[in-house]
Amino acid sequence: MNDLDSRYDYDLIVVGAGPVGENVADYATKRGIRAAIVESELVGGECSYWACMPSKALLRSGHALRAAQRVGGAREALGGRIDADAVLARRSAFTDQWKDDGQVAWLESAGIDLIRGHARLAGPHRVSVGDRTFTAKAVALATGSVPFLPPVPGLDAANPWGTREATSADHVPPRLVVVGGGVAGTELALAFSSLGSHVTLLSRGALLEQEEPFVGEYLAASLAAEGVDVRLGATPARVDRDTNGVVSVQLADGTVLQAEEILVSTGRRPNTSDVGLETVGLTPGAALTVDDTMLVVGTDWLYGVGDVNGRALLTHQGKYQARAAGEAIAARLQGTTLSDGSWGWHAATADHRAVPHVVFTDPEVASVGLTEARARAVGLNVRAVEYDLGWVSGAKLHADGYSGRAKLVVDEDRQIVVGATFVGQDVAELLHSATIAIVGEVPIERLWHAVPSYPTISEIWLRLLETYGRPEAVIATASEGRDLLTVS
Numbered sequence: 001m002n003d004l005d006s007r008y009d010y011d012l013i014v015v016g017a018g019p020v021g022e023n024v025a026d027y028a029t030k031r032g033i034r035a036a037i038v039e040s041e042l043v044g045g046e047c048s049y050w051a052c053m054p055s056k057a058l059l060r061s062g063h064a065l066r067a068a069q070r071v072g073g074a075r076e077a078l079g080g081r082i083d084a085d086a087v088l089a090r091r092s093a094f095t096d097q098w099k100d101d102g103q104v105a106w107l108e109s110a111g112i113d114l115i116r117g118h119a120r121l122a123g124p125h126r127v128s129v130g131d132r133t134f135t136a137k138a139v140a141l142a143t144g145s146v147p148f149l150p151p152v153p154g155l156d157a158a159n160p161w162g163t164r165e166a167t168s169a170d171h172v173p174p175r176l177v178v179v180g181g182g183v184a185g186t187e188l189a190l191a192f193s194s195l196g197s198h199v200t201l202l203s204r205g206a207l208l209e210q211e212e213p214f215v216g217e218y219l220a221a222s223l224a225a226e227g228v229d230v231r232l233g234a235t236p237a238r239v240d241r242d243t244n245g246v247v248s249v250q251l252a253d254g255t256v257l258q259a260e261e262i263l264v265s266t267g268r269r270p271n272t273s274d275v276g277l278e279t280v281g282l283t284p285g286a287a288l289t290v291d292d293t294m295l296v297v298g299t300d301w302l303y304g305v306g307d308v309n310g311r312a313l314l315t316h317q318g319k320y321q322a323r324a325a326g327e328a329i330a331a332r333l334q335g336t337t338l339s340d341g342s343w344g345w346h347a348a349t350a351d352h353r354a355v356p357h358v359v360f361t362d363p364e365v366a367s368v369g370l371t372e373a374r375a376r377a378v379g380l381n382v383r384a385v386e387y388d389l390g391w392v393s394g395a396k397l398h399a400d401g402y403s404g405r406a407k408l409v410v411d412e413d414r415q416i417v418v419g420a421t422f423v424g425q426d427v428a429e430l431l432h433s434a435t436i437a438i439v440g441e442v443p444i445e446r447l448w449h450a451v452p453s454y455p456t457i458s459e460i461w462l463r464l465l466e467t468y469g470r471p472e473a474v475i476a477t478a479s480e481g482r483d484l485l486t487v488s
């Protein structure tokens with residue numbers, strides 16, 4: 001250490017040991033940076049214990065059962081009902097019974113110091129945890145996001161479930177009202193319905209409104225077919241829980257629903273209210289405004305990575321930002337070259353162009369890049385093509401009566417894909433091919449030579465490209481006239 005170094009306890013202090021904070025610290029440490037990470041709850045964060053992992057574990061058994069039911073021959077071998085207790089136990093195994101020993105051991109092995117407690121900035125380069133204050137050349141806030149509770153009379157007092165209570169539930173309520181038709185709301189509505197709850201899903205508008213319009217339609221129909229009572233355009237006006245524990249939810253139209261639990265999943269906000277932002281001239285509660293290296297704008301030492309910057313509330317995208325930030329912090333502290341231009345090693349450029357996300361409902365929803373409407377809104381000259389996944393041989397084999405749809409949004413001026421959406425059983429694994437096409441800016445002409453195997457669901461790519469036609473002479477005709485296709 002030189003004289004300057006000795007003024008600081010660490011090169012880097014990361015606040016929040018969720019998936020993002022862990023990766024910032026890890027990537028910086030691998031470059032020789034001395035890092036500590038502060039965690040107020042469990043090392044591993046929301047994703048490991050109350051979000052991605054437990055929610056997907058709650059969904060997976062129902063998916064597997066439905067998949068078998070959709071294949072003649074396998075269907076006949078099935079009998080009985082889903083074992084909800086076994087599903088809850090499997091979920092709990094995925095969360096390590098809400099213990100973080102394994103992740104703490106990993107931090108140790110990675111050479112990252114763990115400081116337990118609630119951290120707050122205490123001025124530039126200073127982080128206080130309880131009555132201790134640490135200094136660091138750089139500080140990265142990776143404190144995630146917290147749920148937003150809508151101001152519905154009686155809701156708070158009714159002790160509603162949030163996503164934490166739902167993903168860590170130790171029982172399946174006989175009746176469950178889910179408020180919120182977004183990702184977590186639709187996933188958890190399906191999960192609990194599969195486990196035996198009678199679920200009513202209330203959505204202010206269409207389901208998954210940010211997606212292509214057909215997505216919400218497919219999902220609403222399939223959730224209804226699975227027994228979920230889907231109510232679109234429905235919002236709670238008042239909530240009460242009686243002395244027997246039964247919750248009454250009065251809707252704006254006067255209808256009253258009753259359930260043992262109400263789950264509220266109506267969005268999240270950056271977790272910046274109590275991290276000392278005011279001590280460095282920033283506004284508590286707001287998302288951190290960052291550049292593509294995750295450096296907070298107006299500072300040269302503070303970073304905001306993951307959910308806390310509001311760019312993309314997804315684990316994989318936050319971890320991508322963390323890789324860029326960890327490397328950028330090391331480069332800046334060590335005075336090595338920074339590659340922070342578009343698509344540079346130290347820049348999270350994909351945040352602006354290609355954020356992939358999967359909704360693990362049934363059908364799954366997988367999309368990346370821009371929807372057609374969004375592309376037009378940002379001024380791109382696009383043409384979109386759609387195709388019915390049910391016509392693809394691989395899909396027909398995959399499940400009897402396979403139902404789904406896919407859409408590509410093509411930038412006509414550059415002849416590259418800028419958006420892709422798939423809805424259907426097990427389409428999640430199709431998504432990465434679209435992400436590569438978008439990030440790689442692969443020309444349509446060259447995509448034509450990426451031949452999907454027969455008979456796989458990936459043949460949807462061939463069908464979409466056929467539908468799009470040759471770039472210089474668009475041919476929008478259906479092969480053999482039997483395929484359902486749309487050119488818009």
Ligand SMILES: Cc1cc2nc3c(=O)[nH]c(=O)nc-3n(C[C@H](O)[C@H](O)[C@H](O)COP(=O)(O)OP(=O)(O)OC[C@H]3O[C@@H](n4cnc5c(N)ncnc54)[C@H](O)[C@@H]3O)c2cc1C
Pocket residue numbers: 015016017018019020021038039040041042043044045046047050051052053055056117118119120142143144145163167184271274275305306307308312313314315316317318
């Ligand atoms: C129900 C649900 C399901 C989801 N499913 C998926 C999915 O399938 N795939 C996906 O990509 N994303 C999913 N997400 C989103 C994903 O969980 C988040 O994007 C991800 O957890 C963000 O990681 P993070 O590290 O930024 O924040 P977090 O995981 O929230 O971690 C932040 C950490 O900081 C700690 N912390 C906060 N403040 C302080 C402080 N002042 N001092 C010390 N420590 C502090 C917290 O205790 C926490 O451990 C889901 C979210 C929900 C709610």
